[in-house]
Amino acid sequence: MVNTSLRDRMVAALRNRNYSPRTEEVYVYAVAQFAKHFGQSPEKLGADEILEYQTWLRDVRKVSFSAFNQAVSALKFLYRKVLEQPDVVKSIVYGRRGRQLPTVLSQAEVAQLLGSIHLFRYRVLLTTIYACGLRLGEALSLRVTDIDSSRMMFRIRFGKWRKDRYVPLPPLLLEMLREYWRREKPRDYLFFARRDRSKPVDPATVQRHIKVLVRAAGLTKHVTAHTLRHSFATHLLEEGVPSRTIQVLLGHSSVNTTEHYMHVSPQLLARIKSPLETTITDRSILLP
Secondary structure, eight states, X not given: OOOHHHHHHHHHHHHHTTOOHHXXXXXXXXXXXXXXXHTSOGGGXXXXXXXXXXXXXXXXXXXXXXXXXXXXXXXXXXXXXXXXXXXXGTTOOOOOOOOOOOOOOOHHHHHHHXXXXXXXXXXXXXXXXXXXXXXXXXXXXXXXXXXXXXXXEEEXXXXXXSOOEEEEOOHHHHHHHHHHXXXXXXXXXXXXXXXXXXXXXXXXXXXXXXXXXHHHTTOOSOOOHHHHHHHHHHHHHHTTOOHXXXXXXXXXXXXXXXXXXXXXXXXXXXXXXXXXXHXXXXXXXTOO
């Protein structure tokens, strides 16, 4: 298993490189599972064991494509950056799959889903994800102080690449958030856990609720929280918003597009209308 010293060294290496807390959690867990599988510290394991482990993940555990590649990324980071043995993972490859287009809901389907949610806190949460194009983790990390109603902007802290960004706050969503605050009185996290208000809702809990909500809404598509983010981007493209601007709103990071992002000003972002404005034609379906 992973000894405390190695774990601490890995955490330090991740934090020194500004990896997000979620990535830190995933990588440490993946390495711990690798060590547990062989009953030894990774320091005593090498390329042969990694290849054997990959086969086990794929053929026995039958893990998802993303889980498989998370394990590969974690092990590559461990051997390259922590143990300084890059040759061990030199021939270790990622899994590949055919390009698959993401599920996207039409604006009518988004309105059908959001309007059918009876539990107000979940209606507000999913509306926030769609209206701002957020990752689930970003939405659950929102704090009361991240709402800038004077500028009609949301501050998104530590996105996937640990970079803050701002996204427009639609008037309808602000109205919903004010009603939500009157009902729930969040003190720190907007979407707090019921058992411990100092912590956000668990992502797995949200995804389970979404499955139930999608069935209740009568939708037949496979929908996750990320589907709403994909739908946000698609609907903006359909409205003619430049793809470069959408990349900034989504918080995407790429060496090929970074310099383009720098030319998109906060003032321009503030003028972008969320697709929520055209998706919801009857405000009463969202407001109590």
